[in-house]
Amino acid sequence: MRIIWRIVKKTAKYKGPLALAYLAVVGVTLFSLLVPRMLGSAIDTVIQSGDRGQLVMLAVGILAVSMARGVFAFGQQYLGEAIGQWVAYDLRNEFYDHLQRMSFAFHDKEQTGNLMSKATADVEGIRMFIQAGLIRAVHMVFLVVGVGAAMAMLNWRLALMSLLFAPFVVWSTGRTMLKLRREWLTVQNELGHMTTVLQENLSGQRVVKAFAAEEHERQRFNYRAKQVTDHSYRAVVYQAANTSIVTIYHLGVTVFILWAGGRLVISGELTAGGLAQFIFYLGLLAQPIRMASFVINSFSRAVSSGQRLFSTLDAASPVKEKPDAIGLPRVKGHIQFENVSFTYDTLAPVLKNITLEAKPTQVIALVGAPGSGKSTLVHLLPRFYDATGGRITLDGIDVRDVTLASLRANIGTVQQDVFLFTTTIRENIAYGKVDATQEEIEQAARIAYLHDFILTLPDGYDTWVGERGITLSGGQRQRLAIARTVLLDPPILILDDSTSSVDTETEHIIRLALAEVMKGRTTFVIAHRLSTVKNADLIVVMKDGEIVQQGTHQELLSTPGPYAEVYELQLHPQEAVLAAGHGGHAAFGGNGAMAGAEVQPMAKRGQP
Numbered sequence: 001m002r003i004i005w006r007i008v009k010k011t012a013k014y015k016g017p018l019a020l021a022y023l024a025v026v027g028v029t030l031f032s033l034l035v036p037r038m039l040g041s042a043i044d045t046v047i048q049s050g051d052r053g054q055l056v057m058l059a060v061g062i063l064a065v066s067m068a069r070g071v072f073a074f075g076q077q078y079l080g081e082a083i084g085q086w087v088a089y090d091l092r093n094e095f096y097d098h099l100q101r102m103s104f105a106f107h108d109k110e111q112t113g114n115l116m117s118k119a120t121a122d123v124e125g126i127r128m129f130i131q132a133g134l135i136r137a138v139h140m141v142f143l144v145v146g147v148g149a150a151m152a153m154l155n156w157r158l159a160l161m162s163l164l165f166a167p168f169v170v171w172s173t174g175r176t177m178l179k180l181r182r183e184w185l186t187v188q189n190e191l192g193h194m195t196t197v198l199q200e201n202l203s204g205q206r207v208v209k210a211f212a213a214e215e216h217e218r219q220r221f222n223y224r225a226k227q228v229t230d231h232s233y234r235a236v237v238y239q240a241a242n243t244s245i246v247t248i249y250h251l252g253v254t255v256f257i258l259w260a261g262g263r264l265v266i267s268g269e270l271t272a273g274g275l276a277q278f279i280f281y282l283g284l285l286a287q288p289i290r291m292a293s294f295v296i297n298s299f300s301r302a303v304s305s306g307q308r309l310f311s312t313l314d315a316a317s318p319v320k321e322k323p324d325a326i327g328l329p330r331v332k333g334h335i336q337f338e339n340v341s342f343t344y345d346t347l348a349p350v351l352k353n354i355t356l357e358a359k360p361t362q363v364i365a366l367v368g369a370p371g372s373g374k375s376t377l378v379h380l381l382p383r384f385y386d387a388t389g390g391r392i393t394l395d396g397i398d399v400r401d402v403t404l405a406s407l408r409a410n411i412g413t414v415q416q417d418v419f420l421f422t423t424t425i426r427e428n429i430a431y432g433k434v435d436a437t438q439e440e441i442e443q444a445a446r447i448a449y450l451h452d453f454i455l456t457l458p459d460g461y462d463t464w465v466g467e468r469g470i471t472l473s474g475g476q477r478q479r480l481a482i483a484r485t486v487l488l489d490p491p492i493l494i495l496d497d498s499t500s501s502v503d504t505e506t507e508h509i510i511r512l513a514l515a516e517v518m519k520g521r522t523t524f525v526i527a528h529r530l531s532t533v534k535n536a537d538l539i540v541v542m543k544d545g546e547i548v549q550q551g552t553h554q555e556l557l558s559t560p561g562p563y564a565e566v567y568e569l570q571l572h573p574q575e576a577v578l579a580a581g582h583g584g585h586a587a588f589g590g591n592g593a594m595a596g597a598e599v600q601p602m603a604k605r606g607q608p
Helices: 001-011 015-048 051-101 105-110 110-154 156-162 166-203 205-210 214-267 272-313 372-380 404-409 425-429 438-447 449-453 474-488 504-518 553-557 562-586 602-603
Strands: 337-342 350-359 363-368 389-394 410-414 492-496 522-526 538-541 545-551
Touching: 001 051, 001 110, 001 272, 001 372, 001 425, 015 051, 015 110, 015 272, 015 350, 051 110, 051 205, 051 272, 105 389, 110 156, 110 272, 110 389, 156 522, 205 425, 214 272, 272 425, 337 363, 337 372, 350 372, 350 389, 363 372, 363 562, 372 492, 404 410, 410 474, 425 438, 438 449, 438 474, 438 504, 492 504, 538 553, 538 562, 545 562
Parallel strands: 363 522, 363 538, 410 492, 492 522
Antiparallel strands: 337 350, 337 389, 538 545
């Protein structure tokens, strides 16, 4: 009942429409109860007096009452549906807003398809309950109570007889409700799994095609779809079985009342019109009896849907903003990691007592094997995760003491896996600054060495990119991400292995763009290739979540250790070969790439 009560509180927000809906319920119930009484009176009038005029008046009255009932029924249906849609709208927005506030740690555990299912199917289950459960169920209760009272006033013995099998129906209905609740919870969970499979399949179509895995994916989806179908089928069977039971009960009671009431009419204890009223009231009682299974189904589905939806809404983000958090102005970029440690849940520590200082405008390179903690370390700075030990300060201020928005406004991130939205190039570049002028957007694109390429496109900056930027090459996506970051003009920059997945020529163009972006900014560069970090002010070598070496390129080469070992494997052979084969023309630029003059014309042609 706790979940139902929460839904009721969400609905109570619309007090005015809800009050009108219940007023319509009262009107429908009263006018529904009047019709059998007037029909019974009409029958007695014909038998006793045969007055046709009076009969016509009763017929007109019945017609007017029926029309009034129709008006109130329309109001009940319209208002119930409207309130349901409003609450669904509120829940979807609340759910979406809540997801935006959740940190990486939450999204690391959740499946995208399951969250999508909660935002759609589970919200829809609650919407249906508001119409069928909160409003129609009240109508059914009023109708049952009103019909029971009217039948008791006609003949209390017949009224008691009509309730002879009611305990059995109540027991059957309660049992069915428990079964439906279990089945609908399973259906909603399986629907989440199915949506996840579908989302992964559509996002990974290129991988599916490359490995000819269509049949495997079809079987995965069919299995989940069959689970949804099977459990939905069981729920429908339970609902139909209960409907059949209560229908049989109603028909049996009607036959029994017709027999017993007929005997009372013959003995003169009840008029023919009175018996007709009783039968009409039983017919009126058939409506809530038939709808009982539907209402029970809506209650069961609302409980299971609410259980899933509220579990996400109640989840607290591991990264929380303090109530008294201050707004952070534009910083100089002095960053200090003081004995910082981090652990994912109860797993082994990912970072152990990291102490590191980055002075304003310095370039800090983080190198190390995959899993050494490089990305995790820089993710702590904008508080994508919170350190579990120690603290991080920015210009002397603890990052946990400032608002998340002001903190992240000072930090620009260019990630290895670039995500682009299905919209125009212009809107993708201006994603973090939607009010940017065309001049600002173009200037950011020029700095990222992307402007000339964009001009070669048929629609220029208004060209639409495919889902996740699939119509652009990897290098073009990286440069667009750089332009997006440049537009924000952050004093701190994080470059997360931005050149590891592109060819050498594209890598050089990206480095040229990054060199422009890094000017005057405190920059963290994560790289597996040492060629990208040679000229960094400080190179930090990480292993198993710890700093094992730090210094400049030359300092680390002169000291035996991991950096010198990797250098011997990666760069030394390349430099020797290039020096022997090309002489001075093979010299490396500041970032360890070939001289910019050799590829600059290619960049102007907009090649990736």
